[in-house]
Amino acid sequence: MENIERSSQKGRKGALSEEVRANALRVRQTGACFCCHIRKVKCDEQRPCKNCVKVCTQVPELVCWKFADFSEILFPGMMRNHFQREETARFIEQNISSFTINGIETPCRITLSSSERFATKLVLMAKFFTTKDAASDINTHWYHFIGYQGIEMAKLKAAPVGLDIPDGAAGASQRSELRRKIETYAESLAMEPDYARQVTTAIRKTLVPFKILNIVRQYGIKSGASIVRRALTILGMHYVMTRQLLITQQSIAGLQHINTTTPNGPFMTSRLLNRQIKMVLDDIMQQEINTIFDDFTKRLKGKNRKQWAPCFAAFLVLCLLMEAIETAADTFAIAGCEIELRSGRPPNFMRKQALELNEEIENMPFKQFAIQFHNIFQTHQRESAAKTFNPLFGDGLEEFAKDDPAAWELVSSLRNLIDMEWSELDWLTCDPILPNIEAHPYPANVEEHYVGRLSAKFLLSFERSSYIFASA
Numbered sequence: 243m244e245n246i247e248r249s250s251q252k253g254r255k256g257a258l259s260e261e262v263r264a265n266a267l268r269v270r271q272t273g274a275c276f277c278c279h280i281r282k283v284k285c286d287e288q289r290p291c292k293n294c295v296k297v298c299t300q301v302p303e304l305v306c307w308k309f310a311d312f313s314e315i316l317f318p319g320m321m322r323n324h325f326q327r328e329e330t331a332r333f334i335e336q337n338i339s340s341f342t343i344n345g346i347e348t349p350c351r352i353t354l355s356s357s358e359r360f361a362t363k364l365v366l367m368a369k370f371f372t373t374k375d376a377a378s379d380i381n382t383h384w385y386h387f388i389g390y391q392g393i394e395m396a397k398l399k400a401a402p403v404g405l406d407i408p409d410g411a412a413g414a415s416q417r418s419e420l421r422r423k424i425e426t427y428a429e430s431l432a433m434e435p436d437y438a439r440q441v442t443t444a445i446r447k448t449l450v451p452f453k454i455l456n457i458v459r460q461y462g463i464k465s466g467a468s469i470v471r472r473a474l475t476i477l478g479m480h481y482v483m484t485r486q487l488l489i490t491q492q493s494i495a496g497l498q499h500i501n502t503t504t505p506n507g508p509f510m511t512s513r514l515l516n517r518q519i520k521m522v523l524d525d526i527m528q529q530e531i532n533t534i535f536d537d538f539t540k541r542l543k544g545k546n547r548k549q550w551a552p553c554f555a556a557f558l559v560l561c562l563l564m565e566a567i568e569t570a571a572d573t574f575a576i577a578g579c580e581i582e583l584r585s586g587r588p589p590n591f592m593r594k595q596a597l598e599l600n601e602e603i604e605n606m607p608f609k610q611f612a613i614q615f616h617n618i619f620q621t622h623q624r625e626s627a628a629k630t631f632n633p634l635f636g637d638g639l640e641e642f643a644k645d646d647p648a649a650w651e652l653v654s655s656l657r658n659l660i661d662m663e664w665s666e667l668d669w670l671t672c673d674p675i676l677p678n679i680e681a682h683p684y685p686a687n688v689e690e691h692y693v694g695r696l697s698a699k700f701l702l703s704f705e706r707s708s709y710i711f712a713s714a
């Protein structure tokens with residue numbers, strides 16, 4: 243029970259669970275831990291390292307970590323086994339007899355879109371295929387939507403098109419071309435004027451994430467800070483990952499003379515194409531997360547106040563990303579169970595796994611980065627501390643007024659948001675009254691437990707660190 247409930251319950255004091263510490267132990271790589279890196283002291287091979295053990299006597303919440311530990315938590319195997327190259331190859335092998343129709347190769351130009359409200363489209367050259375069995379899973383896809391009862395699911399027909407890229411050197415140039423196209427697609431989405439509204443469009447509980455994202459996006463444009471732009475792109479990638487890329491109406495009409503499948507709903511997609519695109523996108527996302535972590539490491543090392551705004555803004559976007567990952571993990575587990583139950587098969591995994599993962603996301607990447615951020619910039623007064631720097635709730639805003647107008651605008655807008663939405667932000671940080679542990683809550687919409695929570699906690703932690711650690 244203890245493991246499933248969120249460990250940040252009010253009133254909880256003292257050290258973190260054994261499990262969180264064990265996880266920090268699990269990932270061992272050479273190089274300094276983040277804490278030693280920032281303090282510019284020599285680290286050792288032990289996890290936790292000797293320095294962190296010492297620091298822990300004063301700051302018991304601190305875990306000895308490296309960004310590599312976070313990548314593992316944010317990209318859990320549970321949700322991406324089907325993105326492995328061999329898995330997709332097997333999926334094709336099991337379901338497709340050939341990339342032809344009646345023995346004739348039928349290439350086509352497909353235009354895909356993540357939302358009608360985005361002008362950016364993804365255009366790919368694909369091929370029609372013939373399936374081994376008409377009843378094959380490859381001919382359908384599950385469509386999730388929020389209906390009157392919560393999450394609803396419908397089975398829609400999928401078009402028999404996909405990418406026919408040969409293995410090995412023969413397909414190398416096609417693969418890099420595909421990767422480049424998908425990268426460009428994701429970068430363009432983050433620049434769309436409707437980005438903030440669209441990325442938060444599924445959220446029913448609160449408008450706070452939309453408002454935060456809108457403010458940060460403005461800052462990203464004005465400041466030109468690459469770390470913020472990258473964070474926005476990664477969040478956009480996650481948005482693309484969590485929904486179907488649909489074939490545009492125009493593209494459906496253009497393919498009508500070849501496509502033997504008629505849509506049985508408002509939309510049409512290709513199950514194979516989605517999987518092939520997301521396999522590449524997942525890989526790009528992991529690479530981008532590692533790049534952004536490297537960037538944080540470089541920017542924060544000097545403890546330079548010029549880096550406060552870009553790092554703060556980028557992490558605020560990552561808070562929204564972590565909330566989205568949590569929602570996706572829980573929804574994925576529940577929907578996976580529901581699909582198996584409807585097919586009369588036992589579920590592949592339990593919701594409990596997703597809940598444990600989400601607890602780890604909050605305890606490790608979220609809390610540990612936030613605590614380091616506050617330490618680096620001295621957000622709050624500590625006993626022997628030098629001058630504090632807290633533009634959001636204390637001193638520092640005047641510094642921006644002189645030489646960083648973009649940062650000044652960012653902080654002023656967020657101060658305004660906090661003033662207007664204080665009670666809502668505070669409400670978003672609260673733990674549920676009833677523990678969120680139900681084994682199969684379908685069709686409940688579980689976003690309730692995650693949206694706005696980490697971003698609100700991070701913002702309010704500038705007022706009081708107990709928003710992150712109850713014992714602080």
Ligand SMILES: [Zn+2]
Pocket residue numbers: 274275276277278279284285286291292293294306
């Ligand atoms: Zn260390």
Ligand SMILES: [Zn+2]
Pocket residue numbers: 275276277278285290291292293294305306307
């Ligand atoms: Zn350490």
